[in-house]
Amino acid sequence: MPTYLFQLGHCPDLSHAEILGVNPRFGGALHSPQRLPNAVICKTDSEETIHHIFNELGGAIRLCEVIHTLKIEGWNSVSSDILVESILAAKLDSILMSSEHRAIFGLTFLGDSSAQSPRKLHNLLHETAVGLKNHLREKECSCRFVLPDPNEKRVELSGAQVDKNNLLEKGLEIVFHFDGQQTLILGLTKRIQAYEEFSQRDYGRPQRDARSGMLPPKLARMMINLARTDETKTILDPFCGSGGILMEASLAGLGATGFDNSEKAVNDSLENRKWLENRFPDLHNKIRVFHGDACSLHSLCEPLYFDACVTEPYLGPPVTQPLNETQFEKISHQLEPLYIRALGEIRAAIKPGGRVVFITPRFRLQDSTQTGVLSILREIKLLGYTILDPFAEFQSTDRRATLIYERPKQVVLREIFVLKS
Ligand SMILES: C[S@@+](CC[C@H](N)C(=O)[O-])C[C@H]1O[C@@H](n2cnc3c(N)ncnc32)[C@H](O)[C@@H]1O
Missing domain, CATH: 3.40.50.150 (Vaccinia Virus protein VP39)
Incomplete structure (x- = not known):
């Protein structure tokens, strides 16, 4: 049964409660939802239903499919080599190589980043992106990548970056979620919150x-x-x-x-x-x-x-x-x-x-x-x-x-x- 991850909004407890509130209306389609620092992961046997659930939510930013999970020993073990290895173990390089267009990927870091400075995490993502790009070049696949804005404190791509670069349709947004202790999750973003519509109703209404x-x-x-x-x-x-x-x-x-x-x-x-x-x-x-x-x-x-x-x-x-x-x-x-x-x-x-x-x-x-x-x-x-x-x-x-x-x-x-x- 596939596992999915909901990235929670800036009040994670409230977003978590919302997911628990919605689940019964969809027949409990989210099996054993489990809380991580800024996310809820769960299993489901209906991909269609999980997309419906995501559409209904106000407090979930991303819906990602979990592709690979790694046990590691704390922050000291998190390196660009480990991240590139996990991408290759999940065969995401093959997906990028089979792209009809010039391959494009984006990297986002979620989870508990309190122990690291944003600058350090930006560097980590940059080194990982360069590592993956070099690997693809050796396989004669040309690619480009998108990273979070280094001037921002956030280490995730904005919804606008994901949309503008067509990452969900023509490329991949690769997401790392680290719980700060020992579980590193690698996921692929399937959906991004309809941020423009929410913003239109917030600031665009008369x-x-x-x-x-x-x-x-x-x-x-x-x-x-x-x-x-x-x-x-x-x-x-x-x-x-x-x-x-x-x-x-x-x-x-x-x-x-x-x-x-x-x-x-x-x-x-x-x-x-x-x-x-x-x-x-x-x-x-x-x-x-x-x-x-x-x-x-x-x-x-x-x-x-x-x-x-x-x-x-x-x-x-x-x-x-x-x-x-x-x-x-x-x-x-x-x-x-x-x-x-x-x-x-x-x-x-x-x-x-x-x-x-x-x-x-x-x-x-x-x-x-x-x-x-x-x-x-x-x-x-x-x-x-x-x-x-x-x-x-x-x-x-x-x-x-x-x-x-x-x-x-x-x-x-x-x-x-x-x-x-
Ligand atoms: C915080 S605002 C509600 C904001 C609203 N949720 C929105 O998104 O626009 C509270 C509203 O309660 C109204 N209000 C205050 N006392 C009221 C009362 N006794 N009966 C009905 N409305 C009242 C005010 O006029 C105000 O529009």
Whole structure:
């Protein structure tokens, strides 16, 4: 049975949880998924299904087929000679020699690179590429190669480099994943995330509102995948803003209804809906948007109508510096009652057993390595919700089994709850 590797996005735990969330909807096609530093590997007997799964994900960057696995003894054993040898052992040189065009390959390094400087890894990839090129030249095969940009800290090719050089259609992207200890995996990239489409929906849509916060479409997609089960056909977003979650839900084939108490946000969502429908006419009628208060959903929609809820509520006033204790207390007291009221209303609006994926903020604090978390766990349980643990097959748990989405230097982190009504 072939083995595949999903490269995880910049919040690897969240991306991992998304894969575990999607798998049951595809009949458990990913067998024994196993976590590596920045990847999940698994076996599958259906190549077609794994491609479908990859298409659905917001948090996976690459899908690679594992070609060869090597046991080595730590970083000291990783050399360009070893990497070239593994490429030859996997007979990738023969694939390149049989190319109808001038052979082209790219090299990418994934996995735990914390013990090495990017410069050292760039050199390693460069020496490996030259080693392979020399080997091919001896066999009278002319080739060229593409490497990650040495001015960047990343040691992986960008999606644009892979596309521009046609690596997946006319060449090979060879991927090395080292777990930092003893397992070196050699893979071939089969798919790259549709980065341009995600970016178009993020930056190219007509309306975005930086003030009230913009949820990245990839995060919206991950949240939808955490909320969705086989039964899910409709989702509710009672704090819909400019409609990022509604758009991703409709593209994922779901009906999506949004409410917002700001006229501007409702108009923004409607304009974005129109823009999306112009690009994808099949999505006509998938999105509905209304003006309304998330704390009065009972007067806006039928009880137990929606299958699930995915939402990012108001996260408090804009914050650019870590908070002191007084500031944190003040914001918490403003947000906690809003979230508890809205969660009570959401519970009445979705079907029993439906999932709610709900963001709350976590604040960086002055003079502390800890983040300030809201005290809402007890109230969430009192409302009748079960907290689900994404890493234990979405079973109920008593602990705060939340997922974190953060960017470097961000002061407000997003904490994601997966709840069952
Ligand atoms: C963080 S934004 C949502 C961003 C949205 N996910 C997006 O991608 O555009 C929160 C939204 O909640 C709305 N809001 C705040 N309080 C509300 C309430 N009580 N009922 C409904 N909407 C509310 C704000 O107007 C704002 O548009």
